[in-house]
Amino acid sequence: MKLVSFEINTALGKVRRIGVPIDGDETGRIADLTGCYTAYLATGTDEPTPRQIANVRCPPDMIGWLKGAHKSREAAEQASTWIAEQLKDDDDPEGIDGERLVFPRDEVKLLAPVPRPGAFRDFSIYQTHMSKADVPFPKTEQWYVTPPYYKGNCDTITGAEDPVPFPYYTERLDLEFELGIIIGKKxxxxxxxxxxxxIAGYTILIDPSCRDGYKREPFGPNKRKDFCTPMGPCLVTADGINERDIDCRIVVDGETWWEGNTGEPRSFWAEHLVAYVSDNETIFPGDIIGTGTIGMGCSMDIHKWPQIGQQMTFTMDGIGSMTLEIVKGADRVRHVDGMAGLLEYPGEDI
Amino acid sequence: MKLVSFEINTALGKVRRIGVPIDGDETGRIADLTGCYTAYLATGTDEPTPRQIANVRCPPDMIGWLKGAHKSREAAEQASTWIAEQLKDDDDPEGIDGERLVFPRDEVKLLAPVPRPGAFRDFSIYQTHMSKADVPFPKTEQWYVTPPYYKGNCDTITGAEDPVPFPYYTERLDLEFELGIIIGKKxxxxxxxxxxxxIAGYTILIDPSCRDGYKREPFGPNKRKDFCTPMGPCLVTADGINERDIDCRIVVDGETWWEGNTGEPRSFWAEHLVAYVSDNETIFPGDIIGTGTIGMGCSMDIHKWPQIGQQMTFTMDGIGSMTLEIVKGADRVRHVDGMAGLLEYPGEDI
Structure with missing residues (x-):
């Protein structure tokens, strides 16, 4: 099953909801999950408080829905079946208080499936990743038994319709193509x-990386990555896709830059990564874990580089597509270029 | 002004609140801020809905309080003055519905001032830090103009009364002594x-670090640090302390291990770090930014190492003290020791 987070303009402002892409993928209509489940309960069951129960089982935010685990999943299936049935007779069925339940694609904005996760960790498990790069990333003996990762910025996650800023402090922006694992249970x-x-499901995860400025960040990537992380277009539940065999491609302004598959040589499966993170830590519903670049699905390996104005389309069969526009980033302050500090460099490292 | 987050046992279970240490520091009584402000509004003003307004201006969670900025600060001052006045005549003043407003220290558990921040970044700005260490951390020319940092785990932040686990996967646990900057405004x-x-204020931040396993984590610290980060005992507002001159000391089972001051040679002031983080990113109320180890306030430099069973007391004059017990960590799974993966190491790095 597929689910999306989306934003809809209403007379009372923009509202965030979760929904089901009822035409099969993210290009078609989106059914509002909370509203559909409310209507299903009201018309198809003897539930006395349908709206209240729907707000528990199918709340309008993805993390809330994930917390409901198998109960919320069952509710989403019922809502999805119910709305499909209604649509056979009625193009625009109404909810129990006359609200709209189904939105044409162009009336909603898709967000990242989990717009603001509590934690985002990104691994690097593909053996050929960086094998053609001019910055070394040796796969050491250690790499084969303990997968390396960094922690990303949860506050700059964007969706399928948001542009990707090209920061002032890089000359080499690289959009790494990855699979995102979405945690369902604490x-x-x-x-x-x-x-x-x-594991609740999977999504496309794009990891924009500046391929310079490494010396600035000896403790792992920060400014190099933290300005933006697109995810989307939907969450596909774990039973709806085989994470070990997903065909993927990158097309830029009509030209195919790369094709690959999530089954390319990799050190671990998704469950290994989840288990590893959970060792002496706690994972929570909505947490995101990235696999790292799939095979050679990034500029460092294919030697083609994104430019401002380009449209980059990332597709995973069974999940969907995201077309991201590269735009100029903010440059009000330029601290990353270097700040006048309190100490002078003494002429040698100490 | 000082504020704390605390937990209190009630007939309806444990409840989290924010409070004011009314005897001057964290060793004395704690006044419940929301309750006191409610009572102040009800008895000292013409406010028709005191509880509702108190829940906006002095909500029971620190991030909520921080969001109120100068308005919440003013409310906290009024509540604090009001309860001090009441205590002159009455040892145990009541709230507007008979609730308790003041708790003896031993009836509450202090939490980290921000128990679950949205983001935690930790810099390394002190020049002498690691200068006596057997793991190199050279202060390069770059270090003097762009302060390095890593991103920490927001889900394992602990408070002044929680133990620090000694993970199974380290032989060298090091509790780095740092100042935590608490963000007040987006x-x-x-x-x-x-x-x-x-900058809303400051707190003590302890950064427990495993001083081994570096090879496992080429993209910055994860398992080495993410199991625990104690903060506390309180938030001191920015106007209540000079972050450039705070005396600090570490005492372990009665023995002084280290003494220092936040003014020791450092590359930047707090505002530089905040500005740097904000470049092409957004900071939010409750976000935490650490300075990194103050001077040589860690085991790597002083060559004394924490052991299970020890009590370590970290004191910053003007903020307070935290005494942390070192305990054995979880070892149900031992993934960090190495997992059998899908690929064999080919005998050389590729």
Whole structure:
């Protein structure tokens, strides 16, 4: 099953909701999940308080929905089946108080499936990633047994319709193409088998990276990545896709830059990554874990570089497509170029 | 002014609140801020809906209080003055519905001032930090103009009364002694002057670090640090302390391990760090920014190492003290020791 987070303009301002792409993918109509489940309960069951129950089982935010686990999943299936049935007789069915339930694609804006996760960690598990790069990333013996990752910025996650800023402080912007694992259930110190049950689903994750400024950041990427992380267009539930075999492609202004598959040589499966993160830490519903660049799906390996004004389309079969426009980033302040500090460099490293 | 986050046992379970240490520091009584402000409004003003207004101006969570900026600060001052006045005549004044307003220290548990920030970044700005260490951290020319930092785990932040786990995967646990900057106001692309106005206050920040396993984590610290970050005992507002001159000390089981001051040679002031983070990113109320180890306030420099069972007391004059017990960490799974992956190491790095 696929779910989206979306924004809709109303007479009372923009409102965020979750929905189901009822025409099969993110290019078609979006059904409002909370409204549909409310209407299903009111008309198809003996539920005395349908709106209240719908706000628990299918609340309008993705993390709330994820927390409901199997109960929320069952509710979403019922709502989805119900609205499909209604649409056979009525193009624009109404909710229990006359609200709209189905929106044409151009009336909504798709957001990242989890617009603001509590945590975002991004691994690097593909063996050929960076193998053609001019910045080394050696796959050491350690890499094969403990997958490396960095922690990303949860406050700059964007969706399928948002542009990607090209920061003033880079000359080489690289949009790494990755699979995002979406956590469904809280857990700590999980075995691999247990970890499987904590994966709610998957999404496309794009990791824009500045391929310069490494010396500035000896403790892992910050300014190099933290300005933007697009995710979308939808969440596909874990039973709806095989994360080990997803065909992927990058097309830029009509030209194919790269094609690959999530099954390319990789050190671990999704459940290993989830279990690893959970060791002496806790994972929560909505947390995002990236796989790292799939194969050679980034500029460092294919030697083609995004430019301002380009439209980059990232497609994963079974998940969907996102077309991202590259735009000029903010440059009001230029601290990343260097700030006058309190100490003088003494002429040698100490 | 000082504020704390605390937990209190009630007949309806544990409840989290914010409060004021009315005896001057964290060792004395704690006044419940929301309750006191409600009572102040009800008895000292003509406010018709005191509880509702108190829940906006002095809500029971620190991030909510921070969002109220100068208005919430003014309310907290009024509540604080009001309760001090009441306590002259009455040891145990009541709130407007008979609720308790003042709690003896041993009836509450202090939490981190911001128990769950939205973001936690930790810099390294002190020149002598790691100068006596056996793991190199050279202060390069770059270090003097762009302060390095890593992003921490917001889900394992603990308070002044929580133990620090000693993870199974380290032989060298090091509790780095740092100052935590607490953001008060949302902002992006800030100048240094603007950044000052975005600092709500300061707290003690302890950064437990495993001083081994570096090879496992080429993209910055994860398992080495993410199991625990104690903060506390209180938030001191920015006008209540000079972050450039705070005396600090570490005492372990009665023995002084280190003494220093936040004014030791450092590359930047707090506002520089805030401005730097805000460049092409957004900071939010409750976000935490650490300075990194103050001077040589960590085991790597002083060559004394925490052991399970020890009590470590970290004191900053003007903020307070935290005594942290070192305990054995979880070891249900041992993924960090290495996992059997999908690929064999080919005998050389590729």
């Amino acid at each position: 857990g700590s110190n999980l075995t691999f088998e247990e970890a499987k049950d904590h | 902002g992006s692309n800030l100048t240094f002057e603007e950044a000052k106005d975005h």
